[in-house]
Amino acid sequence: MTETASIGRDGDDVRLTGISKTYGSFHAVRPLDLTVPQGSFFALLGASGCGKTTTLRMIAGLEDPTTGSVFLGDKDVTGLPPYKRPVNTVFQSYALFPHLDIYENVAFGLRRRGIKSVRKQVGDMLDLVQLGDHAKRKPHQLSGGQQQRVAVARALINHPRVLLLDEPLGALDLKLRRRMQLELKRIQTEVGITFVHVTHDQEEAMTMADTVAVMNAGRVEQLGSPADLYENPGTTFVANFLGTSNLIEAEVAGAQGDEVVVTAGGSELRLPAGRCSAPARNGGKLLIGVRPEKITPAHADDAGAIPDGRNRIPGRIADSSFIGVSTQYVIDSPVCPRLEVYAQNIERDSRLRPGADVVLHWNPAHTFGLDATQAIDAGTAGVAGTAGVAGTPGRARTPGTAEATTAAEEGS
Structure with missing residues (x-):
């Protein structure tokens, strides 16, 4: 039986229908329907092993679903490889190139696509994440929070339809993590694209997300606004x-x-x-x-x-x-x-x-x-x-x- 967790409306960016993932006899994600509205900040929240990262990886194309389909907008992308999907992912490790300065890290995706004139786009993106003055620094010269913003800028410059964030703040200390929660929400509001954020941190999800899906044992236990989930x-x-x-x-x-x-x-x-x-x-x-x-x-x-x-x-x-x-x-x-x-x-x-x-x-x-x-x-x-x-x-x-x-x- 498929579980439904939907707050859908016209203009949905991510739609999962009957999606599930099994590894042998283990059900990492049980069949569910999930709809993420366009332009929203959506959080998948749960403890380790609940299925939230597997769900994110199926959206990204990094995992093939056992059953069901993944739609981005009106397009079924279930069979498409990751590089053909209009999504980018920011991981906890950030995966910045240590030998490149911040400017070139952000420009990497554009140059790989053969775009010659990147100065304005890179400059605008560095300004968005408030790192315009750090363009010539190497990643090791930045704080953890600054590196995290570089990773976000590098993902956003490719103009994805959806940005996927897999525990992006997990490596930061508590004070910096709280500051970056506000920074991520500001960036999402300014660019207006859909963010799907995986976290085990309740405060993090409630601070940033418009909508939270609480996951438990491969299922969506409850879905709603942070205030509604807390109060009801x-x-x-x-x-x-x-x-x-x-x-x-x-x-x-x-x-x-x-x-x-x-x-x-x-x-x-x-x-x-x-x-x-x-x-x-x-x-x-x-x-x-x-x-x-x-x-x-x-x-x-x-x-x-x-x-x-x-x-x-x-x-x-x-x-x-x-x-x-x-x-x-x-x-x-x-x-x-x-x-x-x-x-x-x-x-x-x-x-x-x-x-x-x-x-x-x-x-x-x-x-x-x-x-x-x-x-x-x-x-x-x-x-x-x-x-x-x-x-x-x-x-x-x-x-x-x-x-x-x-x-x-x-x-x-």
Whole structure:
């Protein structure tokens, strides 16, 4: 059965239909349909081995699909070799020619095609990536971020219909990687061509992409804008992989207007019916999710000051970590044994320290509901699948972060 992940519209640049890739009995990419709109910044996001790099390589022509077709615009390019496809790829290694200066590295593709007059095109491209003053330098004289921009310029000067980026920032340190995220997005906006970007880094995908396809075990788990995926995850894998989620096993008690009422650990909680991705039947089970930054911790002595209408649960602070912009708390509660709460350091309450009794409260609108038959651990480090029996009731789950996955994906 083919999975469909499509936000297509007129003017699509990349369209995969029934595409799959198997190596013997191993399914690297299971049959899926995927549409990338023209001029968009599209990210394939997932942990090592999820199939995102294999999908990119099938678009580039570096891998032959086992089934399905690759379309660029209206043209079926499935049988075309890489050099006949209107795409260019930027790899993590950049692959710059060390003996050539930056000008000649960028001009290489034009000269190879027999174009004699390259000065204006190369100059314009170096200006685009803000390296006009570095034209005569060799690659080893540039920083990692500058080399990365040279690689992008060398690819863009060939005027590809689609630029493919395979973990292009993986070799950079954190501060430079964040700066280059903004640079890549600026370049894509200025040139207006389609970028398809493979990454295992959630922050990277959410910072740059218009649309993110979260991949898991060779499938597209969910596709949408970064904000929609974060606020409305459809599975436990997406809820855990994109940021941190507190997932609480609860029983459906009924409905009040457009809200679903559930009970967990002796507390009554509410959430919008429209944020339930599974049927909310009386007596049935749901996994209730809330992000740590949506929760406000109040000292138990101040419980009477909490506004009416908010979800609230009792707890005790088990641990706290001051990280500058916020304090991160771990809360033990009858509802959830290890709830995570992130509180901004604006007006810190000195009473909120390990051992203190607290009441956690949040807006019911910030709660989402998921199918309770899924693995509650899915999306955490080392846990890929979503099918299965839910784990320990009311366990807070922390995602598999970029640091917990490998940057390189050979055949993944």
